[in-house]
Amino acid sequence: MDLDFSPAEREFRAEVRDWLSTHAPGPLPSMDTPEGFAAHRAWEARLAGARLSVVSWPEEYGGRGASLIDWLIFEEEYWAAGAPARVTQNGIFLLAPCLMRFGTPEQRERWLPRMARGDDVWAQAWSEPEAGSDLAALISRAEPAPGGWRLYGHKTWSSRAAYASHGFGLFRTSGTRHKGLTYFMFPMDDVAVRPIAQLDGLPGFAELHFDGVFVDDSTVLGEVGEGWRIAMATTSSERGLTLRSPGRFLATADRLVTLARRSSAAGAPALADRAARCWTEAEAYRLHTFGTARKIMAGEEVGAAASMGKVFWSELDLRMHTLAMELLGERAGETPWLDGFLFSLAGPIYAGTNEIQRNIIAERVLGLPR
Amino acid sequence: MNFAFTDEQLALAATVRDVLRAHCPPAALRSERRPGWEQLAALGFFGLLLPPESDGLGLGLADVVPALEETGRACLPGPVVETAVAAPYLVAGAPKLASGTVCVSVLLPGQVYAPDADLANVIVVAGADGLRLVARESARLTPRPGADPCRPLFEVAFEESERLGGSAGPALRRATVATAAQLIGVARELLAVSVAYAKVRTQFGAAIGSFQAVKHQLADVAVAVEFAAPLVYRAALAVDGDAATVERDVSAAKAAAGEAATLAARVALQVHGAIGYTEELDLRFWIARAWSLSAAYGTTAAHRERVRAAVLGGDVRRYP
Numbered sequence: 001m002d003l004d005f006s007p008a009e010r011e012f013r014a015e016v017r018d019w020l021s022t023h024a025p026g027p028l029p030s031m032d033t034p035e036g037f038a039a040h041r042a043w044e045a046r047l048a049g050a051r052l053s054v055v056s057w058p059e060e061y062g063g064r065g066a067s068l069i070d071w072l073i074f075e076e077e078y079w080a081a082g083a084p085a086r087v088t089q090n091g092i093f094l095l096a097p098c099l100m101r102f103g104t105p106e107q108r109e110r111w112l113p114r115m116a117r118g119d120d121v122w123a124q125a126w127s128e129p130e131a132g133s134d135l136a137a138l139i140s141r142a143e144p145a146p147g148g149w150r151l152y153g154h155k156t157w158s159s160r161a162a163y164a165s166h167g168f169g170l171f172r173t174s175g176t177r178h179k180g181l182t183y184f185m186f187p188m189d190d191v192a193v194r195p196i197a198q199l200d201g202l203p204g205f206a207e208l209h210f211d212g213v214f215v216d217d218s219t220v221l222g223e224v225g226e227g228w229r230i231a232m233a234t235t236s237s238e239r240g241l242t243l244r245s246p247g248r249f250l251a252t253a254d255r256l257v258t259l260a261r262r263s264s265a266a267g268a269p270a271l272a273d274r275a276a277r278c279w280t281e282a283e284a285y286r287l288h289t290f291g292t293a294r295k296i297m298a299g300e301e302v303g304a305a306a307s308m309g310k311v312f313w314s315e316l317d318l319r320m321h322t323l324a325m326e327l328l329g330e331r332a333g334e335t336p337w338l339d340g341f342l343f344s345l346a347g348p349i350y351a352g353t354n355e356i357q358r359n360i361i362a363e364r365v366l367g368l369p370r
Numbered sequence: 371m372n373f374a375f376t377d378e379q380l381a382l383a384a385t386v387r388d389v390l391r392a393h394c395p396p397a398a399l400r401s402e403r404r405p406g407w408e409q410l411a412a413l414g415f416f417g418l419l420l421p422p423e424s425d426g427l428g429l430g431l432a433d434v435v436p437a438l439e440e441t442g443r444a445c446l447p448g449p450v451v452e453t454a455v456a457a458p459y460l461v462a463g464a465p466k467l468a469s470g471t472v473c474v475s476v477l478l479p480g481q482v483y484a485p486d487a488d489l490a491n492v493i494v495v496a497g498a499d500g501l502r503l504v505a506r507e508s509a510r511l512t513p514r515p516g517a518d519p520c521r522p523l524f525e526v527a528f529e530e531s532e533r534l535g536g537s538a539g540p541a542l543r544r545a546t547v548a549t550a551a552q553l554i555g556v557a558r559e560l561l562a563v564s565v566a567y568a569k570v571r572t573q574f575g576a577a578i579g580s581f582q583a584v585k586h587q588l589a590d591v592a593v594a595v596e597f598a599a600p601l602v603y604r605a606a607l608a609v610d611g612d613a614a615t616v617e618r619d620v621s622a623a624k625a626a627a628g629e630a631a632t633l634a635a636r637v638a639l640q641v642h643g644a645i646g647y648t649e650e651l652d653l654r655f656w657i658a659r660a661w662s663l664s665a666a667y668g669t670t671a672a673h674r675e676r677v678r679a680a681v682l683g684g685d686v687r688r689y690p
Contacts, residue, residue: 002371003373273678276678280626283601290600308597312597363585366561366588
């Protein structure tokens with residue numbers, strides 16, 4: 001066991017830090033506005049130009065073939081530099097790992113380089129009005145048509161879908177519950193999109209209506225009927241390593257400590273203690289992730305243990321932003337902390353609610369009866 | 371960067387675990403003061419951290435953290451941390467230390483009482499003028515009441531003592547991390563026992579472990595342990611590498627491990643219900659150990675305060 005970064009890892013960190021220090025933009029308008037979405041896509045293209053948009057991907061798709069440890073280093077530097085949230089994150093962190101594992105060479109070549117450059121922005125179309133955390137209850141369906149499929153149904157709470165060019169999601173091709181689901185990747189051109197304003201008033205969500213949208217056979221990821229297995233690989237990466245890298249929480253924790261120190265309320269020991277606790281917990285999440293990365297690099301499955309990380313980071317993020325709101329009081333709205341607070345409120349809900357995560361931990365990690 | 375224990379480190383832990391399963395069963399906690407010690411000594415357990423010139427193996431703290439977790443998991447009585455972890459940095463040259471035939475208790479800065487001092491051949495006491503070595507026969511021990519029947523506490527008075535060179539710091543840091551590792555082991559055992567009980571205990575015609583209210587409490591314990599343990603491992607590496615952040619890292623580890631273990635104890639008691647609130651169930655030994663170790667080598671509150679002072683004071687350096 002050691003915690004020493006290799007000379008190559010330190011060199012990579014220095015390169016990323018150096019590049020970001022000169023290229024990272026100041027705050028961009030929200031990605032959930034037309035001008036913000038465009039600005040974020042332009043930033044993704046600049047990142048891709050420096051081959052920093054997807055460092056852990058193979059070089060042929062725009063990456064550097066970097067190790068998971070390098071990816072964690074990149075993330076630490078990225079968030080510490082105050083660089084913008086990733087408008088492409090659903091694609092690069094959720095779809096791409098499955099596309100690399102289950103996709104055909106043609107599918108990978110067709111979609112991955114464009115995703116890496118921000119040419120295509122993907123939305124995740126998992127949830128349905130009656131199937132949120134109970135994903136196997138979804139009823140949207142795909143019916144065979146000459147040369148492909150016709151999609152019918154209603155998806156909702158789809159992040160970024162108001163402006164995204166593509167979506168990926170599960171549709172029922174036969175059977176019940178998790179049997180007979182198929183994973184589709186589709187352009188949004190013929191999908192009816194209704195934006196849904198979130199707590200901040202911006203259309204971060206959308207609902208999608210499919211009224212016989214035609215997609216050709218090349219949009220099926222993996223085998224027909226294998227969608228559940230592939231989706232579980234996605235949700236495991238969503239809850240685990242990929243969606244919420246420690247870098248984001250480390251940067252938040254550092255800013256929280258600065259805020260607690262500067263604020264007059266820092267004279268209150270209880271608030272100062274909470275700030276220090278959050279800082280330590282961000283450290284704990286970072287160290288834990290180094291351990292997880294090592295397991296993945298050694299070929300081990302993380303599986304249901306990812307649910308522990310999801311509960312931990314989402315509640316830590318909420319605690320940090322709640323404390324910031326208390327420290328700032330009525331001035332919170334003049335800072336980025338308010339947006340962060342609103343976003344942190346979603347953490348215990350999305351990617352499978354924390355109630356579901358605790359059930360998974362209890363049943364699949366601890367072995368308690370259903 | 372390889373934040374995972376090596377096969378050797380895990381093999382040592384597995385050996386300790388097997389030995390303690392065989393020689394420190396729960397029944398022994400009621401009848402013996404030092405069950406399993408002889409067998410651990412035969413393994414060379416008490417010489418793991420000693421330098422080779424003192425007949426030890428010269429291992430680092432990180433090498434033995436998984437093994438120390440096992441001593442917590444078994445609720446092993448006796449001054450284990452004091453003899454195996456602190457003594458090598460206080461009285462490394464003491465004869466027979468490596469063989470385990472000398473038993474050591476300590477009273478270092480931050481401690482109030484010396485644990486298991488009645489079993490010790492020598493007691494190391496930190497005073498205003500430095501460290502003192504007190505032979506058991508020169509010490510007057512006054513028992514003090516405590517929560518843990520297997521970790522008795524003593525006030526130590528003495529006339530004669532021998533002056534020791536060196537400082538308490540290295541031993542204290544290691545004893546604190548070792549205690550944190552034991553707390554992780556205690557928490558893991560409390561969780562395992564509670565999960566096993568929740569599977570078999572039925573109420574309203576169903577195993578209580580199928581109730582979400584019970585599941586979620588146990589899941590929270592699993593999460594607390596899962597994210598306290600890496601802080602303990604990091605602290606052990608910080609001690610071994612004499613990292614600049616070592617004091618802060620040690621305190622963060624002790625506080626997190628103490629909180630995880632006391633949560634595990636609290637939930638274990640709740641899940642076991644009234645039977646858990648009895649002396650006859652072995653569970654009480656682990657619950658008491660969670661309390662006694664979270665108070666040892668600085669309370670959780672004291673360590674939280676140290677972390678707060680460091681972090682809010684501007685020490686936000688990361689190790690690594």
